[in-house]
Amino acid sequence: MGFSPVSKTSPVNLSLNYSIAVLGFLILGLLGAPVVECDIVYQAINCRKHSAALTDFGAKGDGVTSNTAAFRNATAWIGWRSHPHCASRKMAHWQFQSHQQFHSFSPEGSSYSWIPGNFAEDISEYPLIEPLKSYGRGRDAPGGRYISLVFGTNLTDVVITGENGTIDGQGAFWWDKFRAKELNFTRPYLIEIMYSNQVQISNLTLLNSPSWVVHPVYSSDVIIQGLTINSPVGSPNTDGIDPDSCTNMKIEDCFIVSGDDCIAVKSGWDEYGIAVGMPTNHLIIRRLTCISPDSAVIALGSEMSGGIQDLRAEDITAINSESGVRIKSAPGRGGYVKDIYVRRMTLYTMKYVFWMTGAYGDHPDEGYDPKALPEVKNINFRDINAENVTMAADLSGIKDDPYTGICISDAVINLSPKPKKVQWNCTDVSGITSNVGPPPCDLLPEKVLESGCDFPTDVLPIDKVQLQTCKLAF
Numbered sequence: 001m002g003f004s005p006v007s008k009t010s011p012v013n014l015s016l017n018y019s020i021a022v023l024g025f026l027i028l029g030l031l032g033a034p035v036v037e038c039d040i041v042y043q044a045i046n047c048r049k050h051s052a053a054l055t056d057f058g059a060k061g062d063g064v065t066s067n068t069a070a071f072r073n074a075t076a077w078i079g080w081r082s083h084p085h086c087a088s089r090k091m092a093h094w095q096f097q098s099h100q101q102f103h104s105f106s107p108e109g110s111s112y113s114w115i116p117g118n119f120a121e122d123i124s125e126y127p128l129i130e131p132l133k134s135y136g137r138g139r140d141a142p143g144g145r146y147i148s149l150v151f152g153t154n155l156t157d158v159v160i161t162g163e164n165g166t167i168d169g170q171g172a173f174w175w176d177k178f179r180a181k182e183l184n185f186t187r188p189y190l191i192e193i194m195y196s197n198q199v200q201i202s203n204l205t206l207l208n209s210p211s212w213v214v215h216p217v218y219s220s221d222v223i224i225q226g227l228t229i230n231s232p233v234g235s236p237n238t239d240g241i242d243p244d245s246c247t248n249m250k251i252e253d254c255f256i257v258s259g260d261d262c263i264a265v266k267s268g269w270d271e272y273g274i275a276v277g278m279p280t281n282h283l284i285i286r287r288l289t290c291i292s293p294d295s296a297v298i299a300l301g302s303e304m305s306g307g308i309q310d311l312r313a314e315d316i317t318a319i320n321s322e323s324g325v326r327i328k329s330a331p332g333r334g335g336y337v338k339d340i341y342v343r344r345m346t347l348y349t350m351k352y353v354f355w356m357t358g359a360y361g362d363h364p365d366e367g368y369d370p371k372a373l374p375e376v377k378n379i380n381f382r383d384i385n386a387e388n389v390t391m392a393a394d395l396s397g398i399k400d401d402p403y404t405g406i407c408i409s410d411a412v413i414n415l416s417p418k419p420k421k422v423q424w425n426c427t428d429v430s431g432i433t434s435n436v437g438p439p440p441c442d443l444l445p446e447k448v449l450e451s452g453c454d455f456p457t458d459v460l461p462i463d464k465v466q467l468q469t470c471k472l473a474f
């Protein structure tokens, strides 16, 4: 396949079929086969034949050198490897083929904490890219968006993995400028992968993103595992993971501290999202631990105009979050949120356990259609334990467009020392409850459900994908 060196004005080759892996230190002996010290062991849908180290592209882990250019070069450069620690074993004949990767070591080859130094604090190092078609504009401001720190589009078979290596987005620079309203365009994300399939992002620590942390969009067959995401509470719009118009995806074993939502499921904004019409569906979220005092553990919306369907979330633990799963929509959004299944949530210190909003507002421009009403139905929660809760549920649908088919079973909610007087406030919603306390609102009457609210038993295709254990020999 084609390869062209990057040019200064366009450091990211958008059509390149590449994949990235940020790998940390090798643990010896993971495989039965002999593994020598400079080999790398990792898991992937497809194993790679070739590799190159970030340091070969000019990156430095000294915390001073800007690595923005090196990251970009690395996504589009061919080289051979001469890692200091493994200098005698040079990677020859490395070329871009359908499976490629890019990885980095600690400069000493002996530590997990290889940090790719600094991303540039010079805005001119961030080219502008087009707004997403399903948003019609950047999320922070009209017009284009600064390219994400790690960015890929139109790829097949992407691996970004790191044995818990760290990428620090150094977002404070962007947060300050955003708060001071000095930015003319939308902030970069830490990792954005667009129009891609077979995407795997795993075992990385992601710190201080300028805005959303991981943004897979218009993609399918996406596996996200073992991410530690940490953005300061209070940092603006630092959602942890934003599955956006993606299908067949799972998020497992992640620990997220967020200034916004830990996970925000999306599919485009008002008339733009309706026109593109790409839903997020068949999404699994399991074994998530979340801290998000300013927002939801899992938000559905508010940009949901392409539709959200078949979310299965289970084994969720949250400490100090504003709400559990929150549905956010408004007239103008269109689209749908349906077939949502949540079970086994354990929540400590919550403002709301259940929260649904039908008047979120926030439109891209004046061109939205106020008659485009979202369809919200078949929303199931079961086996919920919550402690130190201010209000059990604030559920409001839309007038003449109620949120229907809500089912909540086996929810034990213990209140904080200063709870709200009204524990369930329900308007424009309908459904049932079973074994829920404190006593729910009249719009969700008690019904005896022998086996609780639904949770599907079929296995989704993304859970059938087998990862191979791979070794890169040096």
Ligand SMILES: *[C@@H]1O[C@H](CO)[C@@H](O)[C@H](O)[C@H]1NC(C)=O
Pocket (backbone or CB within 6 Å): 014, 015, 153, 154, 195
């Ligand atoms: C990527 O794929 C999308 C959807 O197929 C297409 O519209 C776009 O032109 C492609 N972009 C590049 C850079 O190839």
Ligand SMILES: *[C@@H]1O[C@H](CO)[C@@H](O)[C@H](O)[C@H]1NC(C)=O
Pocket (backbone or CB within 6 Å): 042, 043, 044, 161, 202, 203, 225, 226, 467
């Ligand atoms: C992530 O790390 C865990 C624990 O070390 C390991 O079992 C797993 O295989 C890794 N996942 C991938 C995709 O490399």
Ligand SMILES: *[C@@H]1O[C@H](CO)[C@@H](O)[C@H](O)[C@H]1NC(C)=O
Pocket (backbone or CB within 6 Å): 005, 006, 007, 008, 057, 058, 059, 069, 070, 073
């Ligand atoms: C990136 O590639 C360009 C050539 O396109 C080169 O001039 C530049 O030095 C490289 N930057 C780094 C950091 O390696």
Ligand SMILES: *[C@@H]1O[C@H](CO)[C@@H](O)[C@H](O)[C@H]1NC(C)=O
Pocket (backbone or CB within 6 Å): 164, 166, 205, 228
């Ligand atoms: C990954 O690193 C973070 C600190 O950066 C640490 O809190 C976390 O426990 C580590 N995870 C694993 C699986 O080693």
Ligand SMILES: *[C@@H]1O[C@H](CO)[C@@H](O)[C@H](O)[C@H]1NC(C)=O
Pocket (backbone or CB within 6 Å): 123, 182, 183, 184
């Ligand atoms: C935003 O635009 C204004 C007016 O053109 C300009 O003065 C300012 O430098 C721009 N800000 C950034 C961060 O590019």
Ligand SMILES: *[C@@H]1O[C@H](CO)[C@@H](O)[C@H](O)[C@H]1NC(C)=O
Pocket (backbone or CB within 6 Å): 349, 350, 388, 390, 416
């Ligand atoms: C309970 O929640 C309140 C906020 O409503 C918080 O201030 C307090 O620290 C929490 N208590 C515990 C034991 O976490």
Ligand SMILES: *[C@@H]1O[C@H](CO)[C@@H](O)[C@H](O)[C@H]1NC(C)=O
Pocket (backbone or CB within 6 Å): 396, 422, 425, 426, 427
């Ligand atoms: C209940 O919800 C309605 C509709 O969102 C709102 O207007 C009202 O203030 C709420 N009442 C309480 C007690 O929270």
